[in-house]
Amino acid sequence: MFIPILAHPLQILNLLARIFTRWHPKTINKLGIQYYNNLIDGLLEAGIIPMVTLYHWDLPQALQVKFWITINEPRVVATQGYGEALMAPGLKGPGTFMYQASHNLIKAHARAYHIYDEEFRPLQKGKIGITLNFDWHEPRDKNNPDDLKASDLGNQFWLGQYANPVYVNGDYPEVMKVKIANKSIHLNYNSSRLPAFSDSEKRYIKGTSDFFGLNCYSANLVWMKDKPSYQVDYNYDPDINSIKDPSWLGSGSSWLKVTPWGLRKALNWIRNQYGDVPVYITENGVSDKNGSLLDDHRIYFFKNYINNVLKAIQLDDVNVKGYTAWSLMDNFEWSRGYTERYGLHYVNFSDPSRPRTPKASANFYRNIIINNGFVNQDNHPPFEPVKHTRDPNNLPMLDDFYYGTFPDDFAWSSATAAYQVEGAWNLDGKGPSIWDTHSHNGKIDNNDTGDIACDSYHKYHEDIKLMKDMKMTHYRFSISWPRILPDGTAQSFNRMGVDYYNNLINSLLAANITPMVTLYHWDLPQTLQDKYRGWANETETVSDLFAEYARICFREFGNRVKFWITLNEPRVVATQGYGDGHMAPGIVGPGTTTYVAAHNLIKAHAKAYHIYDEEFRQTQKGQIGITLNFDWHEPKNMEDPNDLVASEIGNQFWLGQYANPVYVNGDYPDIMKYKIGNKSLHLNYSRSRLPEFTDHEKNFIKGTSDFFGLNFYTSNVVTLKSTPSYKVDYNEDPDITSTKDPTWIGSGSPWLKVTPWGLRKALNWIRNHYGDVPVYITENGVSDRNGSLQDNHRIYYYKHYINNVLKAIKVDGVKVKGYTAWSLMDNFEWMRGYTERFGLHYVDFSNPNRTRTPKASAHFMKDLIVHNGFFPEPKLSTEQPPLIIRTLSPCTSGSKTINTFSYLVILAFLYIVKLLS
Template sequence: TVARERDDFHYGNFPEGFKWSVSTSAYQIEGGWNADGKGESIWDTFSHTPGKIANNETGDVACDSYHKVKEDVNLVKMLGVQQYRFSISWSRIFPDGTTSYVNQAGVDYYNSLIDSLLKIGVEPVVTLYHWDLPQALEDIGGLLNETVVDRFNEYADFCFKTFGNRIKFWITFNEPYVITWLGYGIGVFAPGINSSPGEAPYQAAHNIIKAHAKAYRTYEKFYKGKQGGIGMTMSTEWAEPKDPNNPSDVEAADRFLQSILGWFAHPIFKNGDYPEVVKKQVNERRTQSRLPVFTDAEKVEIAGTADFFAINGYTSRLEPIPGAIQATPDWLQIVPWGMRRLLNWLDREYGHPTIYITENGVGTSDATVDDQIRVNFYKAYINEALKAQQLDGVDLRGYTAWSLMDNFEWNSGYGPRFGLFEVDFNDAMRPRTPKRSSIYYNQLIRNNGFPLLQRDERITGDFPLNFIWATATSSYQVQHYIEGGWNEDGKGLGIWDVTSHTPGLISVRYKYLYVACDSYHKFDVDIELLSSMGVSHYRFSLSWPRILPSGNRTTINHAGIAYYHALIDGLLAAGIEPMVTLYHWDLPNALQEEFGGWVSPDIQDLFVEYVDICFKEFGPKVKRWITFNEPWVFTVLGYADGVHSPNIKDPGRSEYQAGKNMLLAHAKAYRLYEAQYKAVQNGEVGITCNSDWSEPRNQYRQVDYDATNRVMQFFLGWFMHPIWVNGDYPDVMKEYVAKRSAAQGEASSRLPELTAQEKSLIFGTADFFGLNHYTTNLAYETFSPDRINEHNSLQIKIYVIGSSWLRPVPYGIRRLLNYIKAEFGDRPIWISENGFEDNPIYDDYKRIFYYKSHLNEVLKAIKLDNVDVRGYCAWSLMDNFEWASGFTPKFGIYYVDFE
């Protein structure tokens, strides 16, 4: 069940009283490094040392929060959080780290911050140590000197006494693993010690644990009954075993977690001592153990010194991480499901503790307020936390986003931007600007999670009487056979035969590359499958080179014609109506070689010759024809990007010429049927275009709405606007290509004009609107649909973060159907392809979800929106050859064993 749910989105709400929070730390935001009597910290010293920080940047000013308490509190208020986690700078209160002198200005600063938060109804969550040890203490050994235990306790006691009447949550140390290993092991963080990485980190950790325990016992004795709770914030990456069925991999993953997290959590939450696996691992590396030993009395004092489990989690660890998305900084890979697994591990390892996520977030490499990646990150990670709480029973009480604003990111300087609010570090006033993620986080908080939207609610009801239910294939993807199907019985070479026989053009080479599904010899088996499904229609395509091997009438392959007659007759005998596509991308190679295929006007009349034969031969038995399947794909991917056959890379020119010739070929074929066959055969002719649904990436920016319109017009309007609206291309497309052409020094637009005669020929040449739809995208300002430059990816999915191009966004199909009605008129629509790639052989539950949810949205479009949808065709009948991707993607309702 957990495996099934891993990538599913879960709707639901967190429990009442769940704490939403946001966080910062003193050195990263305060600035005022030596203001009003503050003492120097190890990070002041470290950042002032050339070469230690990227670009030699420092936290001297940072976000200038020392002078901007009101502004920061206003940001917190805007988010709507219940808590704000910040840290106190030890050296701002005790300049030399000891109680010999109290800096009242520092005390006043934190009093002002705390009182301001309480005034707006936000609980302060205070971290006592977020890495900025007073330099005076470091000068006498810092965390390696055991006297730091008493000094920290004195500092903590002062804070409890001074601020504790208003603080209900205390955190002693933030991420002790980072402090010890990065600061005292490899020396890339302050204080930059790397002279004894085999000993210093363990001694520093030993003193941190004892300092934490002593402060906890002080709090427990004098303050707990009157104040609140106290704990330590630990950190780890989730460790996923490479092979969960291999015990050694599982042990390695557990050892990783124990070495980073258990090092500190095991003493506190279990028995006052280090995990056995850590002791064994450290002791085996040297004859004399480098791991200090706790006395029995210390173990007693340490065990149980936490009122909650605070965890910072950002990423997961496995080489490689399947499905991970690289983010900023480099160590952070986006693996949302790792959060759920980590929370479950904590729950089981430490006896069902109360858990707070005290940091979680993602950085971006540039300053931007349009931070879609952060929106996606929070949506995905928080949803996994919700699963842990609701589905798995983890006692999760709160979530804290890192961070309130862009800040000083330690040795990376001001490069990574983690903030919900942008900070302009080039402006002395350090202005703050809300990012899109701040709006989204506020929405999450107001909803207390992810309530099921009315948009996604299911309806019940029946589809219209005589609604067409179908499934589909295409000729090249299913017919070929290694012993002759691809060139058997007189069939000519198609362009995809050439592409698939050319090494390097298909993503993976297979020994069964030329076999496909062998439907040329197994169409009777295919018909049995169709009958068992109960479909009313079967959409398939004719292979032009199987009927006309050279592409023209000089040679007619009667064996090919006989094959299609046999297929059609078999379907009709089974009570299944054929719906035939005339061109599904397999152009005769002879025409590609002779004059360049679709870039030449000569192709138009040759296509009409071919369809004339088809109408004459099969028309008495075929009542629904599709001239072209997905012209956007075969023009753009075939003649611009070169990733589909015929593998021509000429962006900005060839695809526009190919598109014009395709439109005119379609129009001529339609007019031929209209003039010579329609009255007798009583059939319908249309065209199928593919279109994702697109929405603005940032719904608050007009430029993204403009980009969305461009995307839809270049996807769908390019071909459907001439046919359904006025015979010409959309104005947006004409203006955009003309503008780009002029900017590139072209004398005229690269989009060829349509004459008045051609417009008249094209307009009205469809009896139905054929639509192939799979997924939904977010469009954005810099999207450039004119392909003279490299095409900007617009595959930014809005379901969950993942690596596949196809993510289920069910409501997208309803919105697209409504768009078609509004843009092109109330047309009869035939959904000629819709489906999902899923790899399980039998238990394809994701595909079931995809069909169920998308069909429900289609039903809504029909019943609630009065869109005239006449039929639905599932792609595809069986697994097949998926073009440049080979046989890896599995779209079939039936599994095919290609071995």
């Protein structure tokens, strides 16, 4: 039987400090014993099995208790209480006291075990063991024997120090004894700093656990040090480097990085080292610092960690018998006090009554327990086709992982943009763009530029091979306006620029990859910015010139290109290029110029659409649309009508500004017109800061897209402001407060928090507002700052975002036709230069050849495309630990504390038996 458990200091119970008030057998506290009797009786009446810990760090019942844990995490007691002095009792001796404390704790555990085994087991028929904490040690390079050795050393020093005596031979791991003994001799110690067990003690300790209690939260990345360290410190004794990979997902605790695969590897390693012992996961959970009730980050954590437990059981045959979530509720988190929260239930510590409120994770965990696992969706009856709109805030199966396949004609694509990858900024007749100017003026992090970038101008054949290797069916790229028309006008037509794109398109088609071509991905010809103020032009000159540029592209490439995107993310162009001035061309006008630019961009799109529709569609038979970026606006409180209003306003201001004209009625959303109009009037403007479309323009703009191109990365939490803001700023106009929930999983970009559920909600909202238009996800991806080839965080991101796309299709009936990963490879990431990397392939920007190397996510994406969906994962091959040469080293020690502990354990058993008899 598999046992799901909630953990907190009252269910995995701690007895001694309450039973013995002064840590002495003469100070038995009958009220304390009565409290635990009442608690145990209450648990049993509720059908809940008590798992009792005798010692959970609080240095100062029996017939009904069948599950005993002697000591919780002796390693933490020893290292932080008697080593680094970070926790009580605060003794410092990282290479001495720490080992003595460990030694005593192991012997205390063994004595408690033998007392139960010899005096109480025949009558009580329970089980008793110990709980050990374990961070899996991941080798930095799995192909490097030294890194594999470092992994085993780390595991032996961390876990083996306690597990080897109990589960193997009553003694410490040989590698530990050898290393510490040799270092002790080197430092002129009379004996090893690691105490020695006598032969009698070894026999006494060996086998003193009926199960393996495992607390597992995170992992470490390790590799061997170049030479031994002789610092007297347990951290240095293994001679390994150990870090948290910065690309791993974080939490509310600096030490806790999200590594669900580490739990599965840990379980396999335990089975390999210690045999087929029953394992109970006695703690596992994740922290935050704000106690959000919508704790999706915790749901992600539990879902993926528990799923790895299931894989360890069903695929790897590990004998896992139960799982314990830490914690039932927010509580006192040791040295962090109440600043870090792990609870499935929120506790209001400012309220004297300490009310408890279930978080979203409590409901998720409840469903896991009810279903006793993860239900394959194929076991459910199919959903009826959607015939009405779904509320994005009340979607079914929001937290479930969906197994199934995408439609047969689903488009799988990756994306780049001309300025970000091409380089060759002034070759073969290309004119300067506003991004050439912006970067050459030192506006970019590290003074980076796109002068060379990924050098795709010369290496596009390599790029196509990367796509072909991944089985991509489509490739989204952009044409550089100033490469085709160096000064932005038809008079400057550049044949060499056209030839480059002809070669690229032809090579893609030869590789059976469909080109998806964006006409404008932000690289406006600098001449048009200088001469006409770019998109801030008060006339329609630039939009007319864009239309003519589009006509030339249709003419030159349209016989082979059947998928056109006019503009990429006009919102970013308007708000950051002509609003806050952060991006090229750096014009500041957050409540004025930004709206003018947006107005011109919408009209430019419509003009390009009509040129294609009227002049080229009949012969070329392609489709044309626009790509809009969208952050889902999540109501802070789903039960608060004002927050629901804030969500709708946020979505309309963000997406509706561009989508409503194109997909609804040719005009801005009414809420935008109303709010900005009233604020403009209040500030004595002669007219609204939001420009107006004429009736003719509305008719011209309405319906100018064959599909909905969606770029989606993240979400925001929103609530209504209590009073309107009259600051002239597009950010203030909606009168909502918008934040990133600090508990959401982060990335290499401060603006990008991981919210896969937001994509599904966004897709439903789009269908609800704009009808059953075909949707192509034209960008979706996640960044890091180290370019790790083992980019599990990116796999995690893609897996869950793409699964939400599948649910939008299969469960909600949204017509999603394709998915595009951003990006094919690391590239010039606009204002961040080369410091943020989104690529499926690593690009070495220090190498003149700009070498491309596939990351793990590229292999994941290939498998996903090949299978066209999600299927249960294959069995994990059992990992064998590296061989370690073992030798012997004798040493000695003892402690009176163990005798006291043993005596008090006896009294605890006897006294509770007497009370219950």
